[in-house]
Structure formats: C-alpha cells, structure tokens
Amino acid sequence: MVEIVRIPALSDNYIWLVHEPGSGETLVIDPAVADPVLAEADARGWRITQVWNTHWHPDHTGGNGAIKAATSCRITGPAAEAERIPTLDRWVAEGDRVALGAIEAIVMETPAHTAGHISYHLPSEGLIFVGDTLFAMGCGRLFEGEADQMHANLQRFAALPPETFVYCAHEYTLANGRFALSVEPDNRALVERMEQVEVMRAAGEATLPTTIALERATNPFMRAPSAEELAERRRAKDAFRG
Structure with a gap:
C-alpha cells in the first residue's frame, strides 16, 4: 500500500x-x-x-x-x-501506464478544464488523482473545453468502484457544497455531508480525499443527467455568491 x-x-x-x-x-x-x-x-x-x-x-x-x-x-x-x-x-x-515502484497507474484523458488535462487511476490502490477535473461536490471550470467533455469525464469517474478514493487538487468543498444545496436542497445525503463539512472546516480540517460514492450521492455535476444540464449548473456556479 x-x-x-x-x-x-x-x-x-x-x-x-x-x-x-x-x-x-x-x-x-x-x-x-x-x-x-x-x-x-x-x-x-x-x-x-x-x-x-x-x-x-x-x-x-x-x-x-x-x-x-x-x-x-x-x-x-x-x-x-x-x-x-x-x-x-x-x-x-489516454491508456498509457506509469509506475511508482510496483504500483501502476493508468492515464485517463479528462479534457475540459484544460484541453489536455489528464488523470491518473491506480486500480490496485483504489484511488485516482484527478487534478482540477473533479472536486468534492464540484467540478473544474470549463476554461479550454466544453460541457459535453466534462459530462463524459464525470460519468466515466462515476463508473469507477464506489469505494475509490478521489484526490483533488483544491480545498473547494465548503463553497461547492453551498452551491450544491442550492441545486438539491432536499438531498438528504448532501445536507448531512454539508453538516460534517461545516464542522471540519471550522476546525481547520481538510475534507479530502473524497470517494466516488460520496460524489455520486452529493455532487450536482456528477449527478447532472445531461451535458446541457451540467453546462447550466456550471454557469450558475460561476456566478454563485452564496
């Protein structure tokens, strides 16, 4: 390990x-x-x-x-x-393999935040490094790509084993969660998660890594049913001041 x-x-x-x-x-x-x-x-x-x-x-x-x-x-x-x-x-x-000692990672092309963004999936370790593609209850801004690319990325991540640990590159969880509540105020899993996040951040604790299961349950971008809906949510998030 x-x-x-x-x-x-x-x-x-x-x-x-x-x-x-x-x-x-x-x-x-x-x-x-x-x-x-x-x-x-x-x-x-x-x-x-x-x-x-x-x-x-x-x-x-x-x-x-x-x-x-x-x-x-x-x-x-x-x-x-x-x-x-x-x-x-x-x-x-895409599909290339890189190794750290005996541990192998598979490269996944995940463009949208930037045109050439990649992620590193380590199946044997049950984890993935996603850079700025996926965040806890959020996703990266569409600086160099399109919503259909981001939607495809997140659905690809969602298909990973639910226990997969997700290592994101920024502590955006609190702000992302507040926006997520504006999208799904009646999502009980989201409400409970945000109660925990509020306590953690007040104590100065990190909220990462997250898991695929948590994101499936609480991330409004991973839960978006279409690229069009993801694009609408991304525009709303970019303007959100909650």
Whole structure:
C-alpha cells in the first residue's frame, strides 16, 4: 500500500506526496511550489523520484523545476500540453501506464478544464488523482473545453468502484457544497455531508480525499443527467455568491 501525505500550498491547493515503501520511490502530484514538498520528503526520509502533472496551470507545475533540480526526478505529464510544461521528461496520453515502484497507474484523458488535462487511476490502490477535473461536490471550470467533455469525464469517474478514493487538487468543498444545496436542497445525503463539512472546516480540517460514492450521492455535476444540464449548473456556479 502506498502512503499519501497532503501538503497545503498557496491559498487552497493540495499537493500530494505519494510513497511506495517496497521500492522506496516517492512521487509528487501537481507541485504548485517546491519548498514545502522538499521539506516534507526530507523530514520523512523519502527520496523523490517522480513528479506527475495533470495539466499545465502554474499552480500545478510551479514547483517542477526546483524539485527536479534538487532531486533529479523524472517528470511526467500530458502529451497534449507538452509545449506548456517545458520541464517534462515523459509525455503521456489516454491508456498509457506509469509506475511508482510496483504500483501502476493508468492515464485517463479528462479534457475540459484544460484541453489536455489528464488523470491518473491506480486500480490496485483504489484511488485516482484527478487534478482540477473533479472536486468534492464540484467540478473544474470549463476554461479550454466544453460541457459535453466534462459530462463524459464525470460519468466515466462515476463508473469507477464506489469505494475509490478521489484526490483533488483544491480545498473547494465548503463553497461547492453551498452551491450544491442550492441545486438539491432536499438531498438528504448532501445536507448531512454539508453538516460534517461545516464542522471540519471550522476546525481547520481538510475534507479530502473524497470517494466516488460520496460524489455520486452529493455532487450536482456528477449527478447532472445531461451535458446541457451540467453546462447550466456550471454557469450558475460561476456566478454563485452564496
């Protein structure tokens, strides 16, 4: 089993540090910055060997260069965004496989937030790193893609085993949940989840990872019956001030 550590960064980013004890390899997912990542790995005696990027945005790649300079790690990211991530050593696309020691991840192309966004599914570990495609009770903004792409992504995620852990890149849960309640105020699972989230955030606790089961039950974007409905909800969320 891999060990996963959450590293808060910037205002609401989470960088994920993933250690595979068998090989001693350590992976960084979407490093916004380098210093806290290097410090956490050093404190644990872990050797960073890889970085995996989900997309090109600077708050997901900003630490690449410094981590690579400090550790000589190998950086993997989306082939479709290679020109925008100059630190990449390996370019991957749909169906490609990447490994951390004995653990294998399958690359899923999940465009919409950015045109070349990818996610990393680790079936043997029952988890997925989704970058800015799926959030707890939310989804990414449609900066470079369309609602039909996002709808397809979320339905693809929804088909994963319900116990799959979902590692998102931002702590947006409270704001997303407030919007979700405006869409489904009578969703009892959502109401109960938000009661828990309010308590957790008031205590300064993180709300991630989430699970596919939780998102199926409470995420208005994953629950949208069509791309058109998802587009309407995304527009409403972009303007929401609740």
